[in-house]
Amino acid sequence: MRVTAARFLGAFARPGGEPPAGLPEVAIAGRSNVGKSSLLNQLVGRRGLARISATPGRTRQLNFFVVNERFVLVDLPGYGFAVGPERERLGWGSLVEGYLLRRATLRGVALVVDVRRGLEAEEAQVLDFLAAAAVPAAVVATKLDKLARSAARAAVVRLAGPATAGVPVIGFSARSGEGRDALWRIVGDWVAGPPRPPRAT
DSSP states (O other): OOOOOOEEEEEEEEEEOOOOOOOOOEEEEBBBSOOHHHHHHHHOOOTTTOOSSOOOTTTOOEEEEEEEETTTEEOOOOBBSOOOOOOHHHHHHHHHHHHHHTTEEEEEEEEEEEEETOHHHHHHHHHHHHHHOOEEEEEEEEEEGSSSSHOOOOHHHHHSGGGGSSOOOEEETTTTOTHHHHHHHHHHHHHOOOOOOOOOO
């Protein structure tokens, strides 16, 4: 996909306080230290669009970015190494879960993992949650450049196991851009797909 325009729409920290639903949305989820912001910047080709913090867990809200005025990428708060008062950390769960369950314009979630760590219990739980909510998912294994090429390939292959059955797995490097086109193909399919069916209440 050729990105001609990308802009920050806003950050929202209150459940239900997101911007009005309109364009299709694709969310980026993952631990606080897997490089979600670096992935987003590489994906749209705009260095610095998503702020990269030296301290994991600084993203405490849903960050919305409009791409080509056609769809929206949503950077979700990280989990695992989040910092801040316990009261805030407890609030992030309801913020993210409410968005994933109720956002009518959400078309898919890219779950970012560190290729060196693989899929851990929390990632498996996220995939189970998304499957139960009928939200399409893809696993994106970042930091390929931290491993030798053969080791990186082997690590990505290991990710394609029982826990990710039916879920695409992509190796990605924010430094070299490897995996960018493959991820864009999935995002493009999601964006072009049908709207999400209403969730029973």
